């Protein structure tokens with residue numbers, strides 16, 4: 001049997017999720033007595049192929065100009081042929097911007113069951129089972145897929161701890177696809193984030209606000225606390241979506257990854273895409289009026305309270321303390 | 327521009343304590359407030375703005391129970407022209423593949439230039455139905471759109487990658503685009519608008535109307551199914567600070583001070 005991992009890379013770098021998938025793939029390969037293969041499509045990828053060979057039994061590569069940039073149409077064309085021929089019991093793809101674009105249509109074109117955004121997965125008696133989150137992380141669900149020769153799963157990034165390996169996998173160069181039916185989609189360019197005025201990634205103290213702040217007019221309250229603490233104001237995505245704070249203040253998978261000494265989360269529920277950007281903070285204190293908010297699963301300290309009751313008192317008390325000579 | 331928007335009626339759960347129902351496979355829905363999926367609200371807004379600029383019609387479509395009419399009416403009030411609801415008891419327990427299949431059958435009968443869906447649903451969060459639907463219809467797709475412009479018979483789309491990076495892609499129409507939050511600022515609806523929308527017709531369809539039968543839907547037709555749901559128990563649960571806001575604030579300061587900050 002075979003387990004296949006799609007290697008993800010962008011702008012010259014293999015993305016971390018690839019090693020996370022290879023780690024899970026290895027575990028399942030051992031369990032099911034399978035061979036672990038990884039496939040990489042790209043242009044000038046020799047260096048990446050060598051790295052990947054340390055982690056898999058085989059690296060399948062296609063080095064071709066057409067794969068310089070990710071394109072789900074092209075990837076689907078190549079992968080559906082490879083999967084049809086190789087019949088891997090399981091194909092792993094990252095639940096990333098790339099994987100989200102690729103996996104569902106690939107699965108439909110192959111008529112192969114897909115489970116998306118898996119935190120964990122297993123193959124039991126040839127059948128795929130998985131754990132995934134629902135309702136913004138408040139509920140977990142066990143899924144099982146119907147019997148099939150082959151499955152596809154997308155894996156959430158940042159959940160599996162990648163392991164070090166030192167294998168010498170076989171490298172197999174596949175012929176580039178000859179003709180591809182007319183491609184209706186093409187890559188034009190990357191747009192990099194603008195460099196803003198503040199760098200939340202270098203701050204020691206972050207006061208982060210979420211949708212619980214309710215209205216733009218309440219933001220100065222949090223701003224003042226941040227200033228009093230000698231920290232910087234950060235936020236969850238909805239605050240940026242509403243245009244209340246600029247994008248450079250956003251923490252999470254589509255924003256910044258931060259690791260401050262203190263992360264004070266006010267009115268943030270703790271959706272995975274937020275957590276992934278701040279879970280390694282040294283001290284996390286969360287204020288949320290919902291005792292079941294997932295943020296309390298990763299916070300060191302939690303206060304179940306209306307943030308508007310805590311915020312002004314906290315600012316006042318700190319101001320007073322600062323006045324006193326120590 | 328003929329635009330179809332797929333919308334889902336979902337429970338708002340951010341601030342509520344969820345309970346698991348008797349089946350162990352679903353949450354107790356009684357007492358929850360339902361509204362349009364957040365991502366779909368942005369999709370509807372985007373479609374209406376396109377129509378306002380380029381002319382044409384916006385059709386909203388949902389697979390759901392009669393309760394979903396309130397979401398459809400909201401869309402009509404915002405400016406959508408037509409609404410379709412596919413309702414059938416036999417659809418219960420269907421997976422996202424079946425929902426995509428049902429939507430594809432209904433949409434095949436309509437002529438369109440563009441389909442918009444949300445990037446994900448806030449309850450199930452599969453991020454599956456948009457691109458799967460595109461594949462079933464044989465049209466190209468772009469996911470996670472943060473900006474859409476048109477050039478001749480193509481759409482130029484900025485799609486979101488990780489870490490604040492975007493990529494610009496060009497896609498030929500007809501196409502399906504999934505919408506990411508923050509692409510626009512969804513409008514609010516006036517009471518007047520909702521009142522007017524009460525008169526607009528909502529077309530309803532069953533799976534028979536779509537040429538499907540009970541073997542195609544529900545658990546039989548599904549790729550995946552839920553075996554159980556549970557509330558996570560985690561290792562590093564927060565230590566809860568109790569007391570009045572006053573006491574809690576003092577405790578927070580104590581903790582921060584003990585870590586050498588301030």
Ligand SMILES: Cc1cc2nc3c(=O)[nH]c(=O)nc-3n(C[C@H](O)[C@H](O)[C@H](O)COP(=O)(O)OP(=O)(O)OC[C@H]3O[C@@H](n4cnc5c(N)ncnc54)[C@H](O)[C@@H]3O)c2cc1C
Nearest residue numbers: 210211212236237252253254255267268269274289306307
């Ligand atoms: C592809 C993709 C990328 C994403 N990237 C990011 C990202 O980078 N960063 C990010 O943050 N999100 C991201 N998201 C969005 C993410 O899924 C969540 O929707 C978002 O994090 C929720 O933000 P929130 O916690 O502020 O809001 P909500 O989930 O609405 O939570 C608000 C919280 O405030 C609490 N609250 C309300 N009122 C009060 C009060 N008075 N006092 C105390 N507490 C109160 C509520 O109990 C609730 O827990 C992404 C989503 C997708 C699909």
Ligand SMILES: Nc1ncnc2c1ncn2[C@@H]1O[C@H](COP(=O)(O)O)[C@@H](O)[C@H]1O
Nearest residue numbers: 332388389443444446447452453454455
């Ligand atoms: N029952 C439904 N009816 C209509 N559209 C839906 C339904 N479920 C999901 N969708 C659409 O598919 C998108 C992605 O949902 P999901 O794949 O569940 O994350 C949503 O944002 C909607 O646009």
